[in-house]
Amino acid sequence: MHAVAIQQYGDENQLEMITLPMPTIGEHQVLIQSKATAINPLDWKLREGHLTSMFQWEFPIVLGWDLSGVVVAVGSAVTEWHVGDEVFARPATSNRGTYAEYVAVDDNLIAPIPVNVTFEEAAAVPLAGETAWQALFNHGHLQPGETVLVQAGSGGVGSYAIQFAKAMGAHVITTTSAKNFDLVRELGADEIIDYRTEKVADKAHNVDLVIDTIGGQGQVDAWAVLNPETGRQISIVGEAPETAAIIKDTNMTFKAIWLMPDGDQLKKIAALMADGKVKSIIDTVFPFSADGLIKAHQLSATNHSTGKVVIKF
Numbered sequence: 001m002h003a004v005a006i007q008q009y010g011d012e013n014q015l016e017m018i019t020l021p022m023p024t025i026g027e028h029q030v031l032i033q034s035k036a037t038a039i040n041p042l043d044w045k046l047r048e049g050h051l052t053s054m055f056q057w058e059f060p061i062v063l064g065w066d067l068s069g070v071v072v073a074v075g076s077a078v079t080e081w082h083v084g085d086e087v088f089a090r091p092a093t094s095n096r097g098t099y100a101e102y103v104a105v106d107d108n109l110i111a112p113i114p115v116n117v118t119f120e121e122a123a124a125v126p127l128a129g130e131t132a133w134q135a136l137f138n139h140g141h142l143q144p145g146e147t148v149l150v151q152a153g154s155g156g157v158g159s160y161a162i163q164f165a166k167a168m169g170a171h172v173i174t175t176t177s178a179k180n181f182d183l184v185r186e187l188g189a190d191e192i193i194d195y196r197t198e199k200v201a202d203k204a205h206n207v208d209l210v211i212d213t214i215g216g217q218g219q220v221d222a223w224a225v226l227n228p229e230t231g232r233q234i235s236i237v238g239e240a241p242e243t244a245a246i247i248k249d250t251n252m253t254f255k256a257i258w259l260m261p262d263g264d265q266l267k268k269i270a271a272l273m274a275d276g277k278v279k280s281i282i283d284t285v286f287p288f289s290a291d292g293l294i295k296a297h298q299l300s301a302t303n304h305s306t307g308k309v310v311i312k313f
Contacts (some may be wrong), residue, residue: 003100004293005060009049012297015099017290018060023096023104030081030107031073032089034288036123037098038066039300039309040156047297057095064098065090067105068113068122069313078107086113088270090126090261099293101313111266114274121273124280124308128156129269131259135211135234136164139257144169146208149200149225153189154180154281156308157213157236162187163278164269173204175218180306183281200225207231216240226252281307288313 001022006014025031043063045051068088071081081087089110091103113122135157136142148165152158153174165172166188173191174184181192193203201224208230210222215237222233223246231252233243238256247254272278283305286292296309 001101003062004288004290005062005099006047007059009047009052012044012047012294012301014047015063015290015293015297020060020062020096020100023102025073025075025104027075027077028107029075029104030071030078030087030110032067032069032087032103032105033072034067034098034101034103034313035069035119036313037064037068037288037311038123038127039296039311040065040127041300041303042127044297044301055093055095059095061095062097062099064100064311065093066123066126066128067091067098067103068119069103072102075107081107081110086119087111088113088122088126088266089263090130090259090266092261099288099311101288109261109263109266111263111270114270116276117270117273117280120282120285120310120312121280124156124282124310125160125269125273126261126266127259128308129160130262130265131236131257132157132161132164132211133265133269134259134262135236135257136161136168136209139255140209140211140232140234142168142170142209145171147171147173147206148209148211149204149207149222150174150189150211150213151218151222152176152195152213153184153187153192154306155213155303156305158211159184159187159281159307160269160278161211161213162189164272167272167277173207175200183306187281209234211236213237219243220246223247223252228252282310283307285310285312287311
């Protein structure tokens with residue numbers, strides 16, 4: 001099978017098309033023929049060599065951890081999935097990712113694609129969608145009626161977080177640029193802050209939960225908008241150096257999280273998509289090729305794509 005991989009860490013030009021053996025599947029795995037994958041910051045950060053302390057893998061490394069496709073084989077102990085099923089997944093993190101024509105995936109990480117969702121829309125969901133879900137609910141403990149500030153609401157994680165929070169019955173505030181106001185309003189944002197011309201602390205007050213997708217000064221500034229008694233901030237990008245001192249001797253809490261792939265959560269997201277309550281926002285679709293992946297990485301790394309960057313097989 002064909003795959004796009006890296007043979008060493010470096011810039012996007014390290015991405016090249018190679019030939020690999022077909023994956024073999026274990027008894028609790030399925031083999032999926034890829035129809036689409038998507039780009040996440042994890043992809044290019046790992047490609048650049050920033051995560052070698054976490055992942056000490058042998059080359060070649062196939063990046064990519066979003067997948068939609070069709071089941072073509074099932075392991076001997078698999079009962080829920082069958083050949084021909086259209087599914088999507090956030091596979092386990094390994095050096096055999098989803099920039100490949102076929103991917104072996106653990107059967108408990110898979111969800112069915114709703115009939116009203118395309119392969120491209122499905123592939124945009126798993127990593128960003130599950131990250132948003134876990135930030136809001138597993139770690140942020142968002143409740144109906146609470147107020148949440150979603151930083152960078154037009155981005156991959158942010159666009160799903162707005163929709164999930166709204167479906168939960170929360171009041172949603174988000175930051176974005178003026179050109180994306182209509183988009184985030186359509187997704188469910190009740191209040192919008194233009195991060196280029198407005199200060200978060202001037203526009204938001206008494207917030208229960210902040211979902212931090214940007215880190216740095218954005219994380220620092222967000223402490224001023226939180227309820228001092230119940231406020232909590234969940235970050236997907238790590239802790240700013242100033243955060244510990246800011247919340248010392250307060251009741252506010254902070255947690256930096258790392259996604260744990262979860263097929264059951266993906267099924268819940270799929271149900272919301274089937275009901276028309278959640279949709280994928282896709283910036284650009286590139287073809288599966290070395291050149292397509294290079295361009296996709298370049299676009300994703302600008303941090304200014306709207307929604308997700310997708311690869312179509």
